[in-house]
């Protein structure tokens with residue numbers, strides 16, 4: 001389902017690349033993608049569209065780092081959606097972690113975030129970004145305490161969490177409405193790797209069954225409700241919406 005080659009450009013990464021290749025073995029035939037381990041990081045390349053550039057996870061210096069320093073802090077819509085308030089740092093399970101951006105925003109604001117990701121290539125990119133961030137002198141301390149990753153499908157993982165998270169956060173892939181030229185290059189590579197999450201509706205009842213306080217679903221502004229379930233409230237941003245389902249048990 002996810003065919004890919006694994007290449008070690010950095011000779012010191014040869015053993016790690018071989019181990020990753022073994023894990024992804026069944027997905028390695030006839031791929032338009034390569035996972036390349038360079039000196040800095042693990043990156044995904046789309047071999048038939050090299051102009052789109054590589055995709056990798058960088059919590060230390062990338063766009064998310066900029067947002068951490070200059071973004072809206074606890075006033076951001078995502079923070080309001082999960083219920084972040086002074087003195088309240090909810091525990092969050094991000095059941096569709098992707099490249100971990102939303103999870104990083106929440107962790108940087110004080111939440112304890114457990115990320116779940118089922119796509120083995122995305123999980124490998126995320127694990128690499130997480131490991132590097134955990135070693136960083138500036139953010140490593142709180143990254144080690146607050147962010148973790150479990151690779152595998154959310155439906156199974158949610159049932160085996162071993163704790164009750166305050167919030168389950170969902171952001172499944174949704175078909176893009178914009179013309180492809182307008183979608184950021186990185187997102188085009190990511191979308192063509194992952195494809196659509198056609199089974200996303202099932203995540204909402206599963207999340208509602210385990211969340212202690214609320215489930216938050218991120219949707220593009222033009223998308224309908226997940227599982228056609230009306231939320232208690234929605235928080236709108238420029239191009240997205242956070243649908244909030246408050247748990248009352």
Ligand SMILES: C[S@@+](CC[C@H](N)C(=O)[O-])C[C@H]1O[C@@H](n2cnc3c(N)ncnc32)[C@H](O)[C@@H]1O
Pocket residue numbers: 095096097098099100101102103116117118119122152153154155171172173174194197200203
């Ligand atoms: C739109 S991306 C999430 C982006 C993420 N919020 C971010 O800020 O980077 C959706 C991700 O959810 C993952 N996913 C979808 N359904 C899943 C499931 N049932 N279990 C685990 N991961 C899932 C996909 O593989 C994909 O990587």
